[in-house]
Amino acid sequence: MTKRFLKEHNVNFEERxxxxxxxxxxxxxxxxxxxxxxxxxxxxxxxxxxxxDSLKELVG
Structure with a gap:
């Protein structure tokens, strides 16, 4: 769900x-x-x- 959230909000990330x-x-x-x-x-x-709640802070 975290990965989906980041993708849906166009947050660049590197998956390990x-x-x-x-x-x-x-x-x-x-x-x-x-x-x-x-x-x-x-x-x-x-x-x-x-x-x-915390991930929204990455979105801005």
């Missing part, structure tokens, strides 16, 4: 799929995350899970 490339899972675990999706953007706190 933990199933296709497990090194991303290792990175997230090292950062202390225990669930996905995680939206990371410079200078903001990560958005964990499907959070339309």
């Amino acid at each position: 799929n933990i199933n296709q490339d497990p090194k991303y899972l290792d990175f997230l675990k090292q950062q202390g995350f225990k669930s996905v999706p995680i939206v990371m953007q410079d200078n903001t706190d990560p958005i964990v899970g499907f959070r339309p």
Whole structure:
């Protein structure tokens, strides 16, 4: 749902799929995350899970 939200609101993003490339899972675990999706953007706190309220802030 997060990916769909970003696409519908024309927010550019880079998807890093933990199933296709497990090194991303290792990175997230090292950062202390225990669930996905995680939206990371410079200078903001990560958005964990499907959070339309927080994602709207990315839209502007």
